Amino acid sequence: MMNPIVKSIVLSDGRTITLETGKLAKQADGAVTLRTGNTVLLATVCAAKDATPGTDFMPLQVEYREKFASSGRFPGGFMKREGKPSDYEVLTSRLIDRALRPLFPDDYHADVFVNVILFSADGEDMPDALAGLAASAALAVSDIPFNGPISEVRVARIDGKLIVNPTFSQLKQADLDIMVGATLDNIMMVEGEMNEVSEAEMLEAIKFAHEEIKKQCQAQIELTEEVGKTVKRKYCHEENDEELRKQVWSNCYQKAYDVAASQNPNKHERMDAFEAIQESFLETIPEEERDEKAPLVARYYHEVEKEAMRRCILDEGKRLDGRTTTEIRPIWCEVDALPSPHGSAIFTRGETQSLTTVTLGTKLDEKIIDDALVHGTDRFLLHYNFPPFSTGEARPQRGTGRREIGHGNLANRALKKVIPDNYPYVIRVVSDILESNGSSSMATVCAGTLALMDAGVKIKKPVAGIAMGLISENKGQKYAILSDILGDEDHLGDMDFKVCGTKDGITATQMDIKVDGLSYEILEKALAQAKIGREHIMGKMLETISEPRAD
CATH class of the missing domain: 1.10.10 (Arc Repressor Mutant, subunit A)
Structure with missing residues (x-):
């Protein structure tokens, strides 16, 4: 006998999101159907009963997939069947993963699989902004240990007004587009692009998002209580001496x-x-x-x-490589580094190095996008490659990984804002990371700017990027904000905050926070420190090439 439990969430603009459990996928550890308008997502979560011996990390796998039937379309190709995940699906999976992963207990090592499937779409509501809520709700109605709930929302600014979860058509008019993931108390993840906005404007959007997220988290807490899953499963995945x-x-x-x-x-x-x-x-x-x-x-x-x-x-105040907290590593740049590509540049910051090329093409070179909901063409492409030799690793190089897709997307969002309107050529930027010790995606942004100018692309303004870090204790009572972080400072620190922009404002950002209680005051200081660092890096770049070459 079915006994579904339904919870409703009303957004600030009056739209309603419903969460339903107990009807579909009942053999999963947790399953929730999310509906808003004609958009329907099913999120499921399953965890192994015990950890694989020898596992000392969190083996979480998040898969977000869109069915072509959701919008009444056939998949392309000869097989007429959904194949490997599209870049959009991979990026959405990463957004969910980055908000969930830090909230599993440190000593919990069982395999956890989160699947979010789009079964119905109206072409207006954007499902990626709902997928994080669906995934967290599935965890909320399970007995899997999790220090959530979380939710994610998209915030756009249209004509100076902030809007939560805009539609596809509304987003085209926005000058700010960010996704924010958070718990009831803390921001966990931010990613987005914007048209040269100020640090204060971006913080305002993050705060606006958090107020919406609090309502969604509260609804999940109530759902957990109604389902009777407030007590989670017992486990022992670590033996200690x-x-x-x-x-x-x-x-x-x-x-x-x-x-x-x-x-x-x-x-x-x-x-x-x-x-x-x-x-x-x-x-x-x-x-x-x-x-x-x-x-x-x-x-x-x-x-x-x-x-x-x-x-x-x-x-x-001593960092591993001898710098002060605000100091940027030594930088050297070179343009026209390769004789045949249309544009090329090397950007080296400390032990991180990107060799980037630019190729200009015709309409025949446009990328054709044929996803379940988005179909069209793309005239600005950016690909990021991270070979194992860049860190001195002796292992084979396989296909493009999720991390490479994510880093390439961030650099793409940072640079596409400065490409001239109605530019007659298709542009492909390829960044090959030759050395890496932190901030390789930001090196891609800097090298991309140099290579575009070397190719004679009349970019509106140069863009630079910097990765910031944080070391804190006692919920931020004592902390140090680090400019231009090393790989170890990212791995062992509490925050990875990447900011890209021109001299006039931010064009893209990505933030992951691994600690409770990070105040907006600390975020404000990190953004101010990032601006100073970004301007320093920009100065070094412009010493190499100050404006785009003549055609």
Whole structure:
């Protein structure tokens, strides 16, 4: 006997979103059907009963897919069947993943699969803005441990007015378009593009989004109570040896702190020094116990290394490579780096390097878009490649990964705003990352600007990008904002905040926050510090080429 439970959410403009559970996909751990107008999404979540032995991370897989039948269309190609995910589906999956992933308990390592499927669409409501809410609601009605709920909304500014979850037609008129993911209390994720808006205007849009998200989170809390899933499943995915943990801390912390404080700018030498500390500790363990205890030692030593790096920055203001918190790494640029492409540039910042080319084409080179809801052509393409040799890894290079699609999309959004209106050529920008130690997507933006000017594209204004980081404790009572972060500062820090823009305003942004209690005051300071860094980087770029070449 079916007994569906329905919850309604009223948006500020009067539109209604309904969440229904107990009718479809009942064998999943959690399943919710979301409806608004004629748009219908089904979100399901399933988690393994236990973790795979040896897993020490969160194995979360998010899949967002759109059925062509949702809009009464056939898929293209000979097979007439949905195939691999489109870039749009991959990007939507990433938006959901980035908001959910930080909220699973640190010691929870079971495989979790989140699937969100678009079954019906009216061509007006944008389903990507609803997918995060649907995914979180499915977790809310399950017994899977999760420190949510979250929701995501899109905010657009049209004629100076902020609108939540605009339609496809409304979005075409917007000068600001951001997606925000948040819990009841904290912003978790921001991504978007805008027409050179100020830092204050972007913050206003984020705050507006959060007010809408709070209502959606509250509805999910009530749904959890009605379904009777307030108590989550018990689990034990980590075995601990407290005596061994103490030994690792007492033996390794000071040594790790000394390496962090040595301020060696060479990433590989620094990594070798950190690894040597772990190896020397392992040698103190009797050989017959070493293999058994090695995974625990690795986990405890990672905690030691993280704390040493964070304390070094918070207490002494010392970053791993010797810079101050506001300092940008040394930059060198070169244009016309390759003889045959229409435009080319090298942008190097510290140990991060992008070689970018620009190719100009005709109408025949337009990209044809044939997605379930969006069909048309694209005249500005940007592709980002991240080969393993860029970080010195010895592994094969497979197809384009989700991360590469996401980073390429961010750089695309940053640069497309400055392409001349009605430009007669199709443009393809390709960024190959040759070295990486943090901020490679921002290097792509900078190298892309240089290569476009080298190709003679009359861009409206040059664009530069910077990645900001944060180290904080006690819910932001003590913190350090870092300009131009290293890979380790991203991995071991509390925030990754990328900001791209011209001298007059922001054109694109992407933010991921991994900590509770980040105040708008800290965000405001991070944006102000990012602007100063962006202007410094722009100055270095314009020393190389100050304006587009003549045709």
